[in-house]
Amino acid sequence: MASTKQKALPETYTVEVFRFAPGEKKPRYDRFEVPVQHPGMTVLEALLYIKENLDPTLAVRYSCRMAVCGSCGMYVNGKGVLACHTRLAEFPSGKIRVSPMPNYPVVKDLMTDMSEFFTHHREVKPYIINPEMRAEIERPTREFLQTPEEVEEYLQFSYCIKCGLCVSACPTVASDPDFLGPQALMTVTRYNRDTRDGGWTYRLEVVDRPHGVWNCHFAGACTEVCPKGVDPALAIQFLKREAVVHGLGLDRLPFWPKRKQAPLAPPPKPARRKGIPAPPPRTVPES
Amino acid sequence: MARNKRLGIWGWIFGGRHNVERFLYTLHRITGVALVFYLMAHILVVGSRAFGQEAWENAMRLVGAGNPVVRVLEYLLVIAVVFHATNGIRLVLGELGIGIGRPRRPVYPYPKDSIRKPRKWILVLEGLATVYLVVAAYFFFVRH
Incomplete structure (x- = not known):
């Protein structure tokens, strides 16, 4: 994202978030204004800002915040991404639209049933x-x-x-x-x-x-x-x-390459070095 | 109650902003279904000969090469056949694991060999298809 580094980023982002709660007939998109708090701010941080400051009822699933746990998969501007792995700076227009992953039942807002x-x-x-x-x-x-x-x-x-x-x-x-x-x-x-x-x-x-x-x-x-x-x-x-x-x-067929089977490592050497006493006898039965 | 968001046929194209292969996938399906329908219609038309020469000539008057609408439809058929064939070559090669690369360590920027490497085939095969279609168009519409 070298090109976005030179451009001045917008100070606030307009974040449109997919909203749906059980019992509602139709989903809707809610619009939030999120101030950019640091240059590396991610979409997940923006969503957590919304949850902490603007609308505590927003449901979003996340855990590790560093693309390891695989909880925060969602669609940002129509493309599937991990929210924690996607910076706001990747969208210099200052506007993003966040929706849950399609082809899954939506439990609530951005949370899908896996x-x-x-x-x-x-x-x-x-x-x-x-x-x-x-x-x-x-x-x-x-x-x-x-x-x-x-x-x-x-x-x-x-x-x-x-x-x-x-x-x-x-x-x-x-x-x-x-x-x-x-x-x-x-x-x-x-x-x-x-x-x-x-x-x-x-x-x-x-x-x-x-x-x-x-x-x-x-x-x-x-x-x-x-x-x-x-x-x-x-x-x-x-x-x-x-x-x-x-x-x-x-x-x-005889000439077809056969599947390999990983061999077991050779057994450890049983001999003890001289001068080292044998271990004491086992006090509990082997399970 | 959770809301079902399965996209259905809509998802073949509109499941998100994605790669060119996804659109080839959809076109391959559409042309495949079209060719099945064509094959049925073709068997019906050719089978009319079994009911005598008059039935055959009637059928030819209806869908014979003299009819300009039929001529355009036939050209669309050629497009479908040529696309389905050339794209099918790419799919068969890829599905047999030929030319799609090997697994390697996912070091950033991540390798996407299975779709990046066969892109040159898409260019070559669809380029050949385009040349063929241009030549076919000449014989269909200019020198018929």
């Missing part, structure tokens, strides 16, 4: 599944070894903060309520590409069905809107390739 989003997230089994290493996963004794290259295969996708902006921007979600959504599909790739994981067939069963991965038609809105650079569209296209390869049986 329960369906998390239902879809849970549906794709977003955790390491490894039937062969089950005992080790449940009661870990050692670490799994991964090369930096293997980590980079999924690291970008693990930066998701579950703000839900990708789902609100997705055109398929807009017209298909049962579609899993970019966040859940991206999570599948995040775990499927993890070499510690062995549960990719379970996840493919969940996504390779109607309203699953094939309803993504690569509009790219999820990637465009993601505030953490996760690139869900990239992950979903990889997932489609995986589903095609598995569906056609290519991965069963």
Whole structure:
């Protein structure tokens, strides 16, 4: 935002905020005049100023104020952003219009109901599944070894903060309520590409069905809107390739590269150095 | 009671200020549905030959190439086919993971490889489509 630095910012911002309370028939936009308190003032700070000084009934969800928790996803001037991560200086006209994320039920004002989003997230089994290493996963004794290259295969996708902006921007979600959504599909790739994981067939069963991965038609809105650079569209296209390869049986051909399994680290050396006494016997039974 | 704000078909375009791929997505759907309807109409018209030569000639008088309105509609059909085909090539390549980049560390400014990298295909493919449509327009409207 180099260009906005040179321009003098407006002293006050006109903030139009979407208002809706349960029981009301129609939503409305309320207009507030917010003085700029410091050059780095964010949209979230402006909303909190309104809540503290102008209208205490404004409902806004936030927590960390630094783009880590993913609570304050909303639309500012028609674009999906994290309110804490968006400075007023990005809008030199001095006027902003804040509305809740579309494609979610609105609970009150800027607060949306995320329960369906998390239902879809849970549906794709977003955790390491490894039937062969089950005992080790449940009661870990050692670490799994991964090369930096293997980590980079999924690291970008693990930066998701579950703000839900990708789902609100997705055109398929807009017209298909049962579609899993970019966040859940991206999570599948995040775990499927993890070499510690062995549960990719379970996840493919969940996504390779109607309203699953094939309803993504690569509009790219999820990637465009993601505030953490996760690139869900990239992950979903990889997932489609995986589903095609598995569906056609290519991965069963002998020359097809096999999935890697992260090896367990070698066991720690049991020998004690000379002169160090053995530990005292255990006083409580091992649980 | 929470207010449902699902946008429906409206959300295909008006879900916010977004990227060009979103509009291609919508156009791809519209042209796809249009082509399905065309295919049904086409089968009906061609199938009229099964009811004898007279039925066929009647159908040709109605929707034959001599009718200027039909000619314009046919040209619109060519636009739909060419767009759907060229955009489909981009989608198939992208969906097979070809040319859309690899995951990398999200260091600011964040990579958006999956939509930034294939943009050159959009230019090339839609450029080819435009050239084809200009040539087609010449044969449709000038040298018919």
